[in-house]
Amino acid sequence: MELESYIVGFTDGEGCFSVSFSKRNKMKMGIEVRPSFSVSQHLRNKKILRRFRRFFKCGSIRFSRRDQTYKYEVRSTSELVDKVIPHFKKYPLQTSKAQSFRKLCEICRIIQQGNHLSPKGMKKVILLSEEVNKTGLKKYDRKKLLKLIAR
Amino acid sequence: MELESYIVGFTDGEGCFSVSFSKRNKMKMGIEVRPSFSVSQHLRNKKILRRFRRFFKCGSIRFSRRDQTYKYEVRSTSELVDKVIPHFKKYPLQTSKAQSFRKLCEICRIIQQGNHLSPKGMKKVILLSEEVNKTGLKKYDRKKLLKLIAR
Numbered sequence: 001m002e003l004e005s006y007i008v009g010f011t012d013g014e015g016c017f018s019v020s021f022s023k024r025n026k027m028k029m030g031i032e033v034r035p036s037f038s039v040s041q042h043l044r045n046k047k048i049l050r051r052f053r054r055f056f057k058c059g060s061i062r063f064s065r066r067d068q069t070y071k072y073e074v075r076s077t078s079e080l081v082d083k084v085i086p087h088f089k090k091y092p093l094q095t096s097k098a099q100s101f102r103k104l105c106e107i108c109r110i111i112q113q114g115n116h117l118s119p120k121g122m123k124k125v126i127l128l129s130e131e132v133n134k135t136g137l138k139k140y141d142r143k144k145l146l147k148l149i150a151r
Numbered sequence: 152m153e154l155e156s157y158i159v160g161f162t163d164g165e166g167c168f169s170v171s172f173s174k175r176n177k178m179k180m181g182i183e184v185r186p187s188f189s190v191s192q193h194l195r196n197k198k199i200l201r202r203f204r205r206f207f208k209c210g211s212i213r214f215s216r217r218d219q220t221y222k223y224e225v226r227s228t229s230e231l232v233d234k235v236i237p238h239f240k241k242y243p244l245q246t247s248k249a250q251s252f253r254k255l256c257e258i259c260r261i262i263q264q265g266n267h268l269s270p271k272g273m274k275k276v277i278l279l280s281e282e283v284n285k286t287g288l289k290k291y292d293r294k295k296l297l298k299l300i301a302r
Contacts, residue, residue: 001242005153009160012199013190039164045246048163091152095196 007055008091010048015039017100019107019129021140023148029122030148031140033129035107037084038073046070058083077111080104096134103131122149158206159242161199166190168251170258170280172291174299180273181299182291184280186258188235189224197221209234228262231255247285254282273300 016038024032037059041049049061049072059074074084085108088101107128115121126145140148167189175183188210192200200212200223210225225235236259239252258279266272277296291299 001159002153002156005156006160006163006245008152009157009162010164011160012157013161013164013166015164041246048246051245094157094202095192095199 012095017104036075040069040071100132163246168255187226191220191222251283
């Protein structure tokens, strides 16, 4: 079996690209943006999550109380950029997750260039994030976020 | 990308091996057993289901009203045996679905040999099916099924 392609298939089936926001009064824009890549599985399949961690040489596995599953997660922008994104550029996703992935790439680029530290850049991140998180923003909606950066 | 490995990854993430039973008074054992392999996706990813159909050269895609998703499904035992099972024997599943798959193979063998037409064989199929359908039998539980074949 070719692990590179297996990883893409598994991700198309069960992986998740997402962007979350937290209110952080001490940060320049008042909010922190965190892009991430994750794969969740029941305890019985924790082994495959370790395989992901070994494969990407980054990320961590934690128990998600909310979903009662284990979650492999890469939350560091530089690790996303250096280790995760190149793989999915070389071996493209075949489902609608390819679109989420592309938007996540754009967000990571904005963050790496420091453009999320201006209202204009952060606004772009917020709008792009709605296309990454197809099921909607979790904690804050667009309106709340835009209000926070407009203070 | 290597499609063979991609298919295994996607199946480990999102595929499903299952066995369903229907009451059929006219059949020898009074029940019909139907093993199947399926993959479900939202409408936006119907394309990948067609890819599965082309890859396995069998099966069909239908809309599942219950889950509001599209489902690629192989329900013919001979197609499972000739087309689906050989692939996953050559490229093994890496999660707990490998166990479901192995039990499904045993059930298909029993059916192909016609042994499910005896109470002893059908009982074995019923017990094995509990290990295929990890979330439990759907319509009939073990007790009901065993009662039906004991008439």
